[in-house]
Amino acid sequence: MKYTEAKEELIQAWGNLGYSWGLNKTMAQIHALLMIAPKPLSTEEIMTELNISRGNANMNIRALLDWHIVYRVSVAGERKEFFKAEKDVWTLARQVAKERRSRELEPILKVLREVHDVPNDGTEETKEFKKIVKDLKNFGEKSDGMIDTFIKSEESWFWGAVMKLFK
Amino acid sequence: MKYTEAKEELIQAWGNLGYSWGLNKTMAQIHALLMIAPKPLSTEEIMTELNISRGNANMNIRALLDWHIVYRVSVAGERKEFFKAEKDVWTLARQVAKERRSRELEPILKVLREVHDVPNDGTEETKEFKKIVKDLKNFGEKSDGMIDTFIKSEESWFWGAVMKLFK
DNA sequence: TCAAACTTTCAATACTTATTGAAAATTAGC
């Protein structure tokens, strides 16, 4: 396989993965492009490489900055902005975990806490409801703690510990 | 908060969460409804509770069966099918992890393995590309192993081990 | 202060995905 094909394929695949991460396709593709680029790229370059409009490029770059997985870079002698992606996979993973926790896990935990205290009126319905909510809340809170440790951890410590744990 | 409100709110929240899980909103809502129901429900009951059409209900129930997080149940003396959700949160979590691994992680790992061997033609581009792909592949494979252990693990063992590890 | 370079916004539109509902298919009992 040639480099250009491989590059194309990786960008496509990363675009699909984006969906499972709460990014949209273009966002993920820009991220992939920046990740494998040896130098920061300008909006123009991103537009050309991915064949997308200026507005689209701009919006999705903003969203990536908002996720803190793409950074603004200034290049000496150039007036326009350049962008680079976080290249350290570990840092990337922690950042994504952090964002997803606050976008996905926290909202559902908030609801679980709210509905946790509905009075048990003695019916089967509320009994079952309370049981399930309790279990979900418990699970969610344990997961939350685990993710928190992950986010704050050091790569070497983490994999070392996990390796010991998972065999 | 009253039970009916709480129920409504939980179903809505679970519907949103569905998005971050590769389910769609209705699928996740049906799942929530079944999870808190003390008895298996028929398609009719699901249609009424969620105000959705027969076709919609049917399609999304099939999808949930396909994910193996909802089961078919037959009720004595009734001709129609009834459905119940997996109620054990731990089993649910493992099943979701299993499905997501094969729907999200495996495809990207496949691509990473494919593009891993592009020849280094000496340019900056291929050098950087190969480095990033190597890192991503390494990370993905470690994660894959970890998820695998999780899927095969017992709840009590897992949280015990994790608690020791994370704190 | 001006104007060129560059970035942002947003209404219009294209594209994608979800939903409906009625017709077709299947199933079960007589």
Add this chain to the structure above:
DNA sequence: GCTAATTTTCAATAAGTATTGAAAGTTTGA
């Protein structure tokens, strides 16, 4: 085999999301 109950399919359409491109806004340096 027939019929009524039930499930499945799928074309039509509604709803939701992404994308464009041009106009408006902002920044920079002479």
